[in-house]
Amino acid sequence: MEQFIISPSSGIPIYKQLYSQIERMVLNGYFSVDQRLPSVRQVASDLDVNPMTVSKAYGLLEERGYLTRLRGKGMVVTARDDEVLQQEKLTMLDEMIKELLAQAKQMGISDDKVVQMINRNVANKQDETVGKE
Amino acid sequence: MTCIVNVKGLTKSYKNQSVLKGLSWEIEPGDVVGLLGKNGAGKSTLLKSLLNISDIDSGEISIFGEQYNQLSSKNKARIGYVPQENDEISWLSVNDLINFRKQFYSTWSDEKVTELISRWEIDATKKIAELSPGQVQRVLIILALAPMPDLLIFDEPAASLDPAGRRDFLKEILTLVSDENITVIFSTHITSDLERIANKVAILDRGKICYFNGLDVTKESVVQLIVHCKKEQDITIPYLLRGKVHSQGQYGVVSQLDQVWLAEMKEQAVEVTINPMGLEDIFLELTA
Numbered sequence: 001m002e003q004f005i006i007s008p009s010s011g012i013p014i015y016k017q018l019y020s021q022i023e024r025m026v027l028n029g030y031f032s033v034d035q036r037l038p039s040v041r042q043v044a045s046d047l048d049v050n051p052m053t054v055s056k057a058y059g060l061l062e063e064r065g066y067l068t069r070l071r072g073k074g075m076v077v078t079a080r081d082d083e084v085l086q087q088e089k090l091t092m093l094d095e096m097i098k099e100l101l102a103q104a105k106q107m108g109i110s111d112d113k114v115v116q117m118i119n120r121n122v123a124n125k126q127d128e129t130v131g132k133e
Numbered sequence: 134m135t136c137i138v139n140v141k142g143l144t145k146s147y148k149n150q151s152v153l154k155g156l157s158w159e160i161e162p163g164d165v166v167g168l169l170g171k172n173g174a175g176k177s178t179l180l181k182s183l184l185n186i187s188d189i190d191s192g193e194i195s196i197f198g199e200q201y202n203q204l205s206s207k208n209k210a211r212i213g214y215v216p217q218e219n220d221e222i223s224w225l226s227v228n229d230l231i232n233f234r235k236q237f238y239s240t241w242s243d244e245k246v247t248e249l250i251s252r253w254e255i256d257a258t259k260k261i262a263e264l265s266p267g268q269v270q271r272v273l274i275i276l277a278l279a280p281m282p283d284l285l286i287f288d289e290p291a292a293s294l295d296p297a298g299r300r301d302f303l304k305e306i307l308t309l310v311s312d313e314n315i316t317v318i319f320s321t322h323i324t325s326d327l328e329r330i331a332n333k334v335a336i337l338d339r340g341k342i343c344y345f346n347g348l349d350v351t352k353e354s355v356v357q358l359i360v361h362c363k364k365e366q367d368i369t370i371p372y373l374l375r376g377k378v379h380s381q382g383q384y385g386v387v388s389q390l391d392q393v394w395l396a397e398m399k400e401q402a403v404e405v406t407i408n409p410m411g412l413e414d415i416f417l418e419l420t421a
Contacts, residue, residue, distance in 0.1 A: 008325055008328040008329045009324070009325050009328055009411045009412065009413070010409070010411060011352055011356070011408070011409025011410040011411050011414075012352065012409050013348070013349035013352045013353060014328070014329075014349075015349060016349075040311075041311055044307060044311060045304070045307065045308070048300060048303055048304055048307065048329055048330075049307070049329050049330070050165060050307065050310065050329070050330050050331070050332055051307070051310065051311040052332050053332075053349075056349070102404070102406070105404070106361075106406070
């Protein structure tokens with residue numbers, strides 16, 4: 001049984017929390033193509049939330065092409081072109097980078113500095129890998 | 134869509150204190166509505182008025198499309214109510230009380246009663262007066278659920294239940310919501326319960342339903358904003374509930390997020406940070 005984690009008292013609506021978790025789980029391969037997701041009822045009962053909330057998240061994931069509703073089977077992960085999938089992953093990372101830059105700006109740290117820091121991290125990681133070999 | 138509950142211009146005062154001041158409210162089938170309000174806002178008065186337990190001064194109320202004080206017995210049996218305080222005959226045993234109440238309903242489910250009594254570990258041979266407040270509340274909930282109602286009205290249902298009891302009660306309501314498509318109205322102080330099970334939130338303040346909207350929409354529109362601008366930039370935040378101007382910009386809480394305004398800000402290269410808020414904070418902001 002897949003366990004999702006939600007915080008009901010957060011300012012982010014529960015359906016959105018579920019949406020982003022499942023989106024990520026599809027993109028990182030936790031849910032594989034054609035895999036069936038737990039039923040709305042099951043998720044609602046596990047998390048003690050209104051089933052409408054879960055339906056809303058599933059509906060949105062269907063709309064955005066992550067899930068397909070199969071008759072009598074519920075929701076399964078949609079099979080998609082590698083290209084499309086790659087694009088989705090890049091879009092997600094892009095959002096994270098935008099957020100990172102916005103946070104940095106608030107702290108008064110320049111975009112150039114952030115790029116420098118990313119490069120340094122990449123370099124450090126490569127050093128570690130070389131060291132291990 | 135026909136409304137399950139329709140209230141228009143409801144007024145009610147106690148002696149010379151006016152509690153409900155021309156309140157209007159519409160509840161649609163399948164809604165699970167959480168009713169929030171400060172102490173003394175009139176939540177219990179409102180719920181009791183719907184049920185014709187408390188007299189009203191003026192206004193119209195219809196339930197299932199019928200006038201509230203002339204409900205057919207068939208429609209009366211479709212309503213389950215759990216009061217804030219126990220008003221049941223306390224010298225009866227749980228069993229006797231259940232059998233007494235059962236006579237009034239044709240749709241009574243013995244199965245539901247047996248299941249809940251055993252799940253909630255209630256000794257049905259005990260008198261109501263011998264039970265703890267939490268157990269009494271559970272019995273009241275069982276009495277309300279047993280006739281398999283279409284409309285459930287709870288007045289602070291979870292007030293005397295411990296966290297585990299509360300969670301189990303929520304589970305039961307959620308099962309009913311998914312299986313039977315019932316409509317639920319419940320008043321509460323515990324916003325986290327509301328956040329789990331309600332799809333709509335209503336706020337009773339100064340005698341009226343001052344706010345009634347979807348819970349998700351509420352969390353997406355009532356937000357904190359930080360506008361990163363210079364003091365000399367004359368920026369007015371729309372739908373501002375409360376705000377402050379700092380040297381670094383403006384801080385504010387809005388009741389609605391104006392997308393047109395946001396686009397304008399972006400055009401002017403003014404950065405706006407949006408911070409969502411939990412329901413408790415939203416409630417405090419909207420009733421401040």
